[in-house]
Every structure is written in structure tokens, then in C-alpha cells.
Amino acid sequence: MNNVSTKTSYLIGLVFLLSGILYFFASNWQGMERSEKILLSVGLMLLFYLTSFIVSKSISRHVFLSHWTFLSGATSFGISIALLGQVYNSHADSYMLFIIWLIPVFLFSLITGYQPFYVMSLILLNLSIWFYLNPSSHTIYRTEGEMALLFLGFAILNLLVFLVTQKHWVASKLLEYLSFLAAQGFLFTATFLEFFPGFKILSFLLYLGFLAAGFVYFKKKEEKVLLVFTCLIGAAFLFAEFIDFSFTYMPELFYLLGFAITVALLAGSVFFVRWISKYESPDNKFIPFIKKIVTVTITIVASLIGMSSTLGVVFLATGLLENGIYMFGMVYIIIALFVKERIYTVKYTLLVIGFMISGGTAIVSGEWWHVLILAAVSLYVYLTVSSTIIRVFMYILLNLLLLTEFVKVTDAVEEALIIFAVLNIICYLFTKNILLKRSSYIVALALAFSLSFVDSSHQIFYYLYNAAFIVIALAALYRANQKDDHFERWGSGIFLTLYIGYKYYDMLWSLIHKSVTFTIIGILFLTIATYLDRASDKGQERKLSFVSRKASLLIGVVLLQMAFLSVQVFKSESILKNGKEITVSLVPVDPRSMLQGDYVILRYSFSTIPELSENGEYSQEIPDGDVVSVLLRENGNGIYQYGGNFAHDGKWMDPYEKQEGDVIIDGRYDAYNSVTYGIENFFIPEGKGSEYEGRKFAELKVGSNGDAILTRLIR
Template sequence: MNLRLVKAGYFMGIGLMMASVIYFFAANWQGFDRLEKIVVSIGVMCLLYGISILLAYVMNRHDFLSQWLFVAGAIGFGVSVALIGQIYNSHADSFWLFFIWFIPSAVFALITRYEPFRVLSAVLLQLTFWFYYFPSSYQTERDQWVSFLFLLVFAAVNGAVFFLHRSSFVSYLLYVAMQGWLFLIVGSGLTEGSFTWWPYVYSLLLLVFLYYFFAIVKHRSYVLITSLFAGGFLIVQYFRFVARHFQEGVLLAGLLLAAGIVYGSLFLLKRLRNWAMEENAGTTFLAVFQAIVTAVASIIAISSIMGLFSLWTHHFSSNLLFALSVGAFVLPGMLMQSWNDVVRCTLLAIGYGVGVIASMDISIWIVTTYFLVLLVGYFKSEKTGIKLLTHVALSAFGMLIVEEWSDKLRLALLFVVLLNAFLYMASHQRKHTQRLSLFIGMGSLLLLTSMDFFALDLWVVLANLLLIFITAGWIAFQSKQQEPIGLGIAWFYLWLFLVLKYYEFAWSLLDKAISLLIFGILVLAGTIFLEKKKHLLPNEQVSWVRSKWIPLLMIIALQIVFIGYTVFDKERLLRNGEVVKLELMPMDPRSLLQGDYVRLRYEISQIQGMSGNGKVQLILQKDEAGVYRFARVYVMNGKKDLSYIRKKGEVIINGKWQGDTILYGIESFFVPEKTGIELQQRARYAYVRVSQTGDALLESVSDR
């Protein structure tokens, strides 16, 4: 148990310090110049690799730590590449960043067969696809067929790697990614245009996957994942159909559809039960499958009921709707113990959902009484599904009551935290209800830390400190208790907290980086102290850091060479490129890894009456004010203007068509934290270095 605690401490300490590094470079602190930042980032990467190798060769009992630090070094390479983009104002969150980062990570995964490298590679592959399809630093317009084919290719790549690679965890990520890209074809609205046939094809694909994983390979987890996407697809299609045909018959058909889903699931569950009960995991499989059925059927039923209620009643009555939710759904679901569990849970889910909607506009005393009755029913109920649904309902109704009574969201969220702490302690040995209490309670506490909801004050600071100490303490506690799901929930909220804090503007990234560094050092120091005190000597196998050091060092050397050459090329362009002044129109977001930037759109981003596809070269000419403006096209669609003779005051600049917009690779200008709005208000011109071959590098932005 102590060994697991030590490993958790090392993992947390490394994670916090890596988050500190990312925060620091994203802050774009001006205390270092360009080359100093690059040297520091390379130094951090090499330090992580170096300590990893040192631990592998000198302290053999720390092989697990050596491997983790090597992965951290690979992450450090990605941070260095992102920093180059920030320093030299490349596209924010460019898909090239993640693709370049993906290549050595994938090679590391192939060489070492280490699962964290496989996970990192899978995540980077999805980020590459995502930012290629949804670029954050510029707008893009694509033909519907092009968009469809891109999404199909993304799904096919994930599917191919999935079927060729069956590692324990990464295969799930790849399969979810494949289904996600296929589902996005439906969710992105492409099926409303040229691809009205795709829902039928996707339905057939889902049936094929269900049959394959159910009847051929008999893999429960993939049956559940496929069922989840099938349920989401059914909900989306139903909502779209109702939006086009909002009438009584369609809404009544929705109720019949919900009933049909439940009835069909009962028939299917009879077939699944014998197969599922072959192992202990079968009980969990049946419970999750029932939860998916309940969620899909209840969402469709709730939307149908609300639609019918609005059509049938001229004056909307929340009291009548609340009475309907209790009498027609909650009471039968609670009292009819002889009914099937799926039917009872679906009735309760519908009743609670409709009741929450109606409770927003009825007497607080009625809702409070209802809350107390549900609390009694919660403790009397023995069925896990009913108990979990009532647990969620208690949290929702409790939050509504306190928010209505106090008119303060903070008190409402605090009540949910305390309620779930009470329900956790009252659950004794019921692991499912304890896990739900932990999930809802920590989620509510996380919302209390948000500076997007609340102004920065003492209560927000206390909430942030409380969440950090609770998650850290809970990770330590669950590491000893061997409770993987509870441990996973705590880790999930810790990393989610770090991600959300990155995007909060009230507290500077630099201050957050320093705080995380201090906390990470304290965690590592405490872990080392515990390890020495307990004399823990983990049994380790021979680390791949030692057994495969030659190819690993070759990749590290290539990473350093790549960074060095990229910096050299950018610096050469800054020294030798011709200065070009361009008129612009900016915006102000925050990058995933690179910090704050101003999103730029140039006067030459659109040429009146022109559009195209692929690469283009334009000729810009300096006007009397010193601003370079469009003069003519030099190369377009592979055709060069052979009659052109370069004149004084003209430059050639490379671009790429995106619909009617030309991208020059200089659409992002990275700025120190919290200075983007000021720059946005005064920026009128950009100064760009353009090489003889037409490559552009954004140097500065000015008001004149």
C-alpha cells in the first residue's frame, strides 16, 4: 500500500511540475529574450531525459520513475516546439505542432512498447486531426464533400490502427475516436446538405459493430461504447426530426419510441444475461447497458412530454407539470417493486427530469417537502439503479432550493458539496453510491473554484486550496484502499482543475506556474521522505531506458537537431528578410499550449472577386504611406505569370487559399499575458519579414 502511495506521490509531483513548465512558457514572460527562452526549454527537455537516464543506470530501484521522466521529456519536446511557434508567431495551435510532436512520440511507443507513449501518441493524433479540421487561429471554408472525406479519413485511420493494435487502454481510445469522427459527420450538419443518406449508412455501421463485438469477438466494453454512440445518434436524429415536424403526432410517436427502446432492451437483456454472467464483470456490463437505455429513452420521453405539454396547454402551468412528473412517473417508479428495473429506472429518470424543469417556477416549500420525501425514499431503497437516480435528483433539487432561497449560486454549490459528503458517509459499503457522491461533490467543489462564475475573493481562494488538498489527500487515501474508480475520479478532477485554471484570466499564468512549481516540489519532497522512512524497495524489471538506450538517444538527438535548425531558419529570416508593412484587423483568444495571442486578419487576406484552392503567390507593392498592398497574382493553381518582372518596392509573398481567404502563416501574434486587449484596440499594422522565396515571418504589430 505504501509503495502505491509513493508512486502516486511521484506521479503527482512530476505532473504538477510539468504543468508549471507549460504555464510558465505560455505566460510569455518578457524577462527572457527569444534565444534565452529556447535555451531554457531545450534545457528542461534535456534535464528530464538526463535524470531519467541517470536514474535508470545509477538507482535501479527507481526504474518506474525513470520511465515517467522519459515520457515527461517527450512532453517537454512538444512544449519546445510550441514555444518556437509562440516566439516566431506561427499559427496558434497549428496541427503541424501536434503532428511534429506525434512523430517522435509514436516512434518511442514502437521502440519501448510503453503504454503512456501509446496514449500520448493517440491523443496527439486526435489533436492533429482536430486542429486540421477546426483551426483555431483562422477561419476556413470547405466544400461539403471535402469535409466529409476528411472526417471519413480521420475515422478510417483510427479504425485501422485500432484493428492492428490491441493494447489494453489505447485500443479503447482509438475506437472511441473512430466512432467520434463518424458521429461528427452527423453532428456537424453535413447530413442536412449533400449527405442525407449518411444516417442510414451510419446506422448500418453501428449494427455491424454491435454484431461483431457481441456475436463474434464477444467483447462487452466495445458493445457498451457502440451502444453509447448509437444512443447519441438516435437522440440527435429525433431532435432534428422534431425540429422540422413539431406537431402532436410526432411527439406522441416520440413517447412510443421511448417505450419501444425500453421494451426492446428488455428482450435484448434476456439474451445478454447468460453471456454477461460468464464472468464477474458481467454484472457491471448489464448495469451500464441499462443506464444507457434509461438515459436515451428518458431524454426522448422528456422532450416529447415538454413538447406535448406546450401544445396541449394554452397557459403553461408548472404546478400541473410537477404533479404529472410525481404522479405519473416517480410514484410508479418508486412503488411498483414487481416491475422490471429498467422500466422503473426509466420512469424515475423521466419524472426527475420533468420535475427539475417544473421546480424552477413553483413554490420553494413544495420543492423542499419533495426533497425531504425523496431523501427518505433514498435511504429506504435497496435497488442500486433507483438509489443512484434519486441521488442525482437530490443534488439537483437541493441546488435549486438553496439557490432560490439565497439567490447565491455559491451557497447552492456548497450545499451540494456538503450533501454529497453526507451521502458518502451514510452509504457505508455501497461503492456505487460512494463513487457517485465523490463525483458530484468534487464536481461542485470544482465549480466553486471558477473565477468565470465568481469574482476573485477570499472564498474562491479557499475553494481552490480546498480542492487541491482534498484531491491530493483523496489520491493518497484511495491509493491505500485499492479503490481504482475512486482514485480515477480524484485524478480526473485534479487534471481537469489544472486545465481549467490555465484558461482563467483573473490570476496570471506566471503566478500559477510558480505556485504549481512550489506545490510540486513539496509533493516530491514529501514522497522522498516517506520512501526513505518506510525503506521501500520496489521490485523492478530491467528498464527499457537501459535496454534500448541507443535508438532512444538517436531520437533525442534528432529532436534537438530539429529544434536547432528551426530556430536557425527563423533567425536567418528575421535577419535577412525584407520588412513589409501590412494593414490588419485583429481578435484576442488564448492558445492551448502557447498562451495569449492576437488573431490577425490582413487587408490582403481577401482579394475582391477571387477565390481558389491550394497554394498561391501574390505580388505586393508599397504605396505612398509605406503599406504593402495587393498588386497582382504571380502564381495560382500551379500557373506562373511568366511576363512578370520584379520592380522596386514589390515583394512576392506565399499564401494558401481557404475558400475566399488567403492564409500566409502569420495570422497569430503572441503577446504577454493580459496585454492582448490593449494591443487589439490600437493595432493597425503588422511588420513582416519576407524572404526572397516568399516565406513570411511576423515580427511586430504597431499602431503606425
């Protein structure tokens, strides 16, 4: 075993260990007290940091291990913040959680220059933006103009990060690609908002120009990946705009317009290929790439528009007759087979339209003759065309068709997934054809991944399927690293990431059990890594970790993290100890938080302030997000409710005279007549939502400063 296997084992161990920690705290296990959970989470964070410092001094040949454990400590800090929100029932997935997490991570990136910290900072920044725009526990009302400005502002923020990478002030391709995609996502969305009359048309032209300028710029710099991203985003944008424009301005001519655009795109692609082919030469290897990516983009756009228009015409002509739709698709395929290969844009567009229509119909209908005919044609196209993308598409479609027919005949979903996964694994292991090897590799992983979510009639099989996926994906990752195969490394890494992330929401397997399983896997692989490390501990170069070089600055940031956690705990515990206990009425709902587990979303009788409604008595405008102090008074049944008065900027709506038992609670104005108080979430043990159904009251502790903590729900 070489150093690659050692690094892979350490990485897998840390990833599964961190996942196990996250799953454990998210499960809200009731076997530990609040203080024990907090101490455990902070202790784990400090343990990662301490391990990083120890490794940097004692195992200097493995700089990566010191860096990864320090990164794990920074990740654990985020878990600790989320845990505080859980144990004190504060905002679920609050954007402030990610901002607070972002600050020390960004400081770490500035201090160390370590690329993963920059990438983590960008991810946390955009998560903060996402939850600012889309709070999980309440609704914020914004006009389309406000949303457009926010999207443009966040796009500029990401473009600034992209510019930093383009200027090589920070050398990170992953940061470059992620910031570019995030910026494009915000700009893409903003073009569909009506900021002012004519904004959609203006933004369409400006964004199209922006994409064209990006294409020219990346072509000049020979940035292949960014060119691909730009073309794919352009394809998605043009298709989305076609749908939006057609249904908004000329729905009756939608299908005819679609056919006209498809023909125009194909004609344009033919002229483009002829024009750019004049500049091809042995010395300029970038021109063939440009030709390929542009023609692929045109094929995607033309295929989507052509398919939409064809389906519309077929529906109008035949209704929902599956045979009619299927035959229309076959007509496209037959025409494509007679088109010469040199006019490949036209040929491949017709093939894609035909196979998408007929393939979709065959899979949905399950008619055996639909499936068999199309499977035979797919195999023929796979063997005769030269396009790599079309051949991969044919391979995936062939698997889907045969899998569909197998399930229809046998009514055995699990067995079908197992058989086809095994067949693809065999194909991957024994074929010499690189295209077939990679196609079967992705299909095998996808089928094994799908199998891990099957609700088997026997629970033991469900666990066996999950174990099989983990073994297959990890074996594939080891093999890819041994061969230094980037495609297979990324493939297995993406599927493992999807598995760990999506398993969080899989209700068939409890979080606490997943936590134990992942923790055991993590410890096992760290043990394996340590063994491999000792076996190869000879002749390796000693390097100096940033943990050693920047120790004092890093310790300073860690102390800031500890200070923040301590202050938050102290403030919350003070409210619990000294705050006034009151009972209020509520209405709950039940989702799952991204980091904190299951929780109930609550609204209170005082979440709505009548005087702040459009026709209410209060005439002054309150900016969204401003603090509002709301008066609560006890009714005759011992329940606190809205006392008919509130204050903004220290000024009461009506003159206020304090009465015995009055409670003042602070919240934030959320537009219209809604106020949120930071107590809209009550975290519950996993799977116990039914036990909290019908609870109509909640107990709060309200501090003298207006802050509140939700302590329990009662019937």
C-alpha cells in the same frame, strides 16, 4: 508509507511541474528575452531526458521514475515547439505543431513499446486531425461531401489503431478505448452530413448495422467496457437521429412520433428481458450484464425521447407555465411508483422522465414547494428502488434540489457550496454503505471543483478555495491508492485533470501566478517522494529500464528533436536578420491558444485576393492548401498592400516585371479568395489584449524565399 505513496508522490510532482512549465511559457512573460525563453525550454527538455538516463542507472529499483521522466521530456518537446510558434508569431494551435510533436513520440513508442507513448501518439494524432478540420486562426471552406470523406478516413485510421489493440500487437486497454471512441465520434458525425442525395438514410442504416455488429462481437468476446460504450453511443445516436429526422421530415408530428417510439421501446424492452431471462444460469454470468446494459440503453433513449415529446406537448398546451410542466413530471413519477419492480425498464424510464422534467423545473423556478416535494419523493425513491444507477441519480438530484433552495433562501452561493461539500465529505468518511460512499465522494469532489471557480468578493477566498480543492483531490487520490480503489482513483484523477486543464482558461488567476504555484507544488511533491523513497529503500527488486536497454536509439530520436528545433530557430532568426521589413494594414481579434497563451488573430489587406473570387478574373482552379506567391507593393503612405498579381505553380496571373521595393510573400490558398501566410497570430502577454486594441498596422520581415515573420503591431 509504502511504495504506492512514493509512486503517487512522484506522479503528482511531475504532473504539476509540467503544468507549471506549460503555464509559464503560455503566459508570455516579458521578463525574458526571446533567446532566453528558447534556451530555457530546450534546457528543461534535455534536463528531463538526462534525469531519466541518470535514474535508469542509479535508481534501478524505480523503473517507473525513469520512464515517467523520459515521458516528461517528450512532453517538454511539444512545449518547446509551441514556444517557437509563440516567440516567432506563427500559427496558433496549428495541426503541424501536433504532427511534429507526434513523430518523435510515435518513434519512442515503437522503440520502447511503452503504453503511455502509444496513448500519447493517439491523442496527438487526433489533436492534429481536430486542428486540421478546425483551424483556430482562419476558416477553411469544405463541402459536406469533403467533410464526410475526411470523417470516414479519420474513423478508419482510428479503427486501424483499435484493430492493432484487438489483435494484441499493442497491449493497452486505454489505447483500445480511446481509439474506439475516436472512431465512433467520426462515424457518428459523418452520418449527419449530406454527401449525396440519400446519403443520410444510407449512413444511418450502415452505422446502425455497424453498432449492432459491434454489440454482437463484443458480447461474444465478453468485452464489458466496449459493450457499455457501444450501447451508450447507440443511445445518443438514436436520440440525435430522432431529433434530426422529426424536424427534417415531419415536424408537425414530432411529439406524437416521440410518444409512439417511447412506447415501442418500452414494449420491446419487456419482451427482450423475458426472452434473455430464459438463458440465465449460474454458469453464465455474462447474460445478466447483457440484460442490464441493454435495458439501461433503452431507458436512456426512451427517457430522452419521452421527455422531449412531453415538454413539447406541455409547451403547446400551457405555454411556459412552470407549475404545469412540474405537474406533468410528477404524473410520470406517480405512475412509475405503482409500476412493479420486475417491469424495471418501464418503471425506471417513467421515473427518469418525471424527475428530469420536474427536477429541471424545480431547479430553474426555485419554488420552495417544488423543491421540497420533489426532494421528499427523491429520498423515498432512493430508499425503495434497487437500481444502483437510479439511486445515484436520486442522490445527485437531492443534493442539487437542496443546494438550489439553500442558495435561494440565503443568497449565499459560496457558503452553500462549502456546506454541502463538507456534508458530503462527512457522509463519505463515516458511512459504511458503498453506494452512498461513492455517490457522496463524487458530489463532494464536484462541489469542491465548482468552488474553485467562484469569483469571490475577497480574492483571498478564491485562492483558499483552490488550495482546498487541491488538498481534497490529492488526499482522495492518496487514499484511493492506499485502498487500491479503482473507482476513487479514477474519480480523483479525472477531477485533477479537469482542474489543471480548465484552470488554463480561468481569467481570475493569472497564468504566471498559476505557473509559480504549480511549480512549487510539483517540487514539493517530488521532494516528498524522494524522502519516502529513501525511507523504503530496502529489499526492492532492481529492474532494467527501457532507457538503458534502448539508449542509443532513444538518443538518436532526441538528437532529431534538437535538430528540428535548431533548424526552426535558424530559419526564423535568418528572416528576422536578413528579411525585408515592411508595414501592412490589418484587423485583429483576441482569443487564447491551447498551448501558447493569449494571441491576436489577424487578417491583412492582402489576405483576400479579388481575382480568386467566384466572379474573379482568374479562371484556373487552385487546390486548397496549394502555395500561392502574392505580390506586395508600397503605396504612397509607406504601407505595403496587394500589388494586383500572384503566382501559382510558378506561373503569374499577369506578366510580371519586378519593380524596386517589390516584396513576394508566400501563402496557402484556403478556398474562395482567401490566402493564409502563417503570420495570422500575434502572441501577447496575458491579459494585455486591451493594449493592442485599435492597432491598425503590423511590421513584417519577409525573407527572399517568401517566408514571413510578424514582428510587432503598431498604431
